[in-house]
Amino acid sequence: MSDRTAARLETRARRDAYVAARKEAATTLETGSLDEMVQLLDSPWKGVRLMVVRALRRGIRREALPQLVEHAVTKEDEFVRRSIALALADLSDEISRETLWRLLEDQSQDVRRSALRGLSRLGDERVVPIAVDWYQTGGVLLRAEAVGALLTLQTKTGTGALEGLLSAEPSWRRRRLIRRAMRKTERHKQ
Numbered sequence: 435m436s437d438r439t440a441a442r443l444e445t446r447a448r449r450d451a452y453v454a455a456r457k458e459a460a461t462t463l464e465t466g467s468l469d470e471m472v473q474l475l476d477s478p479w480k481g482v483r484l485m486v487v488r489a490l491r492r493g494i495r496r497e498a499l500p501q502l503v504e505h506a507v508t509k510e511d512e513f514v515r516r517s518i519a520l521a522l523a524d525l526s527d528e529i530s531r532e533t534l535w536r537l538l539e540d541q542s543q544d545v546r547r548s549a550l551r552g553l554s555r556l557g558d559e560r561v562v563p564i565a566v567d568w569y570q571t572g573g574v575l576l577r578a579e580a581v582g583a584l585l586t587l588q589t590k591t592g593t594g595a596l597e598g599l600l601s602a603e604p605s606w607r608r609r610r611l612i613r614r615a616m617r618k619t620e621r622h623k624q
Contacts, residue, residue: 455479463489465521475509483509487517491524503533512542519545523552531556538564547579554583554592562587562595581612585619 459482461502462470474486503518519537522530534556537549550568553561561583569580584596596612 452479452481454487455482459485475514476597480511480513483514484517485509487514488520488548491517491521503529512545515540515542515545516548519548519552526556543575547575549582550579551586554586557587557589558590559587559591562591564582565592566595577608578611581615585615586617 455477456479459474459477462474463486471486475483477483477486483606503522509515515537519534522534531553534549534552537545538553540546550561550564554565565580565583568576572580581596581599584592584599586592596616600609600612600616603612
């Protein structure tokens with residue numbers, strides 16, 4: 435057997451194993467126990483791990499999400515932690531808020547950004563100083579996330595902080611971006 439044929443067979447075997455794992459995960463999400471779902475978060479397949487979190491976010495077995503949070507937050511997989519952070523923004527309980535606050539300390543910038551977005555969606559005004567700090571010290575992505583968080587809060591504190599950032603901003607391009615975001619938010623309110 436040639437090397438090329440062996441490589442094709444190996445690729446096909448990996449693809450078949452992945453497809454089988456996804457089918458098994460779909461069945462587990464429909465009928466499985468919580469312990470079986472937790473085991474799916476340990477799957478070697480990134481696609482399966484994300485499938486579990488996305489299914490929980492869409493509402494399939496949504497009641498299991500708070501119980502999976504503690505297990506998932508400790509995982510090395512940044513994509514799972516980020517997806518969990520976005521899912522927690524849909525739940526307005528104290529466990530969700532506490533977990534999102536813990537995720538603000540995550541080593542991954544994407545996870546921290548998702549946690550800030552989630553806390554602002556939950557209306558937690560304690561994120562205002564964090565968003566202001568991120569805007570003043572962060573790069574493009576952190577500034578954009580900070581502006582989005584302040585706009586999402588839709589409170590006097592958030593609006594005041596955003597107006598303060600706008601008036602103190604020396605760059606006309608950044609001021610223009612903030613104004614555009616504010617106008618877009620105003621249009622969506624109407």
